Amino acid sequence: MRTSDIPEIRSLRLFESMSESAFDSLMQAAYLQTFPAQLELIREGDPADFLYVLTDGCVEMFARTNQRETTMGMVHPVGTFILAAVLKDAVNLMSARTVQKSKLLLIPSANVRAAFERDEAFARAIVEELAGCYRGVVKDQKNLKLRSSVERLANRLLRFHQDQGASGSLDLPYDKRTLASLLGMTPENLSRAFNTLKPYGVEVDGATVHLSDVDSLARLAKPDALIDELAT
């Protein structure tokens, strides 16, 4: 990879505290590459040859079985994916595709495992990352099992709203079909869920959503720190 990209990578949480030499040998083996939108990067069932680090763009994690497909999660910069499969030297449980043109760092799995053995600070960062991923999926599962689809949408809107500065309106960061699948419903149902939320001050205009009564929406959504808060 180009040496000019190295400082950017080095500053990522995952790499910042590792030793110079371990970082160098990791980077020597890695590739930094830009991919076009809608490209399938990895496929579930394939061996995890690389650890992926997304530095720019957006990636959708999805899964298939019996010709059904669902979105498992969205990865935003800076995020990693298939870390667990890499560490276990196992096959991927999820597929991934770019949503937009995206810049990704690909680190060969064997090198990740070697660096993990060699560098204690990296091992700690890996565990931090992995534990965070784990807790993310647990929250997703609670969201799915404990809430109706309208509640899931309401909470997601509140989260987008927060993330984007709580200005009273928000932009949906991906298309509605993907959002629907992420929330565990069909596009048709998402459309109806938006209508259901109209009395709570939710006004949809294309990819923009205006929230004219956040309190009322929050009363419906009943956000829960142990599901909706990124930090915990």
Place this chain on the structure above:
Amino acid sequence: MRTSDIPEIRSLRLFESMSESAFDSLMQAAYLQTFPAQLELIREGDPADFLYVLTDGCVEMFARTNQRETTMGMVHPVGTFILAAVLKDAVNLMSARTVQKSKLLLIPSANVRAAFERDEAFARAIVEELAGCYRGVVKDQKNLKLRSSVERLANRLLRFHQDQGASGSLDLPYDKRTLASLLGMTPENLSRAFNTLKPYGVEVDGATVHLSDVDSLARLAKPDALIDELAT
């Protein structure tokens, strides 16, 4: 804790490769305790004070929000729980209660983190365990989002059947209410799902289930290695 229990603990995958001294200091801080059935061991939202290792019995992981409750998973010997919260020094995302009288090892979180820093082999074992947990939840989520409740039941029965020796019949390891919640349905619906499976050779007699036509059940269930196989 009693020194007589130490060899048993030492042989667990999580501890077997760690150094003698790190293991000793971990054990000196730990408690091995037996709890009665239906005792709430941890509550979501509370700080993760201990890493729990189940050596005997059975523990249900569950979660609540807005007076709804769902079973997130079942822990069998030898299994750990709330590892991620311990490593991140965070609050628990799930609650846990014993299903039966259970024997558990409680290791103070701070000691786990210290041992992780100190002992490389333990760090590796921790990561292996954590990655396994992560992949478990991902599989659960695929199961939930990609299958109907009847399919989930069918696959679960096939798994129990395998685990118990594929003899043509199996015992449900916990009561039907819990099974229903684990599978993401109501008890009433579980009962109906069993009826739906009758034409596929599923015969229920209390907690015992006879499978008279495993092939037919498998054709309905369409098990998927990336969801149903423990190993991968």
Place this chain on the structure above:
DNA sequence: CGGACTATTGACCGATATCAAATACCGTGG
């Protein structure tokens, strides 16, 4: 102005939940 894609709407259906009641099961105390 097509053409392709995305989103919305309506009609309908099937899956799952809810509520109520009946029944089976189990442990306890007599």
Place this chain on the structure above:
DNA sequence: CCACGGTATTTGATATCGGTCAATAGTCCG
């Protein structure tokens, strides 16, 4: 051993939620 009370499970009736199919309406490009 049996009756009793409590709990778990099953069954039936009904409601709600969410999915499917089909048609329509936008929307974005070329």
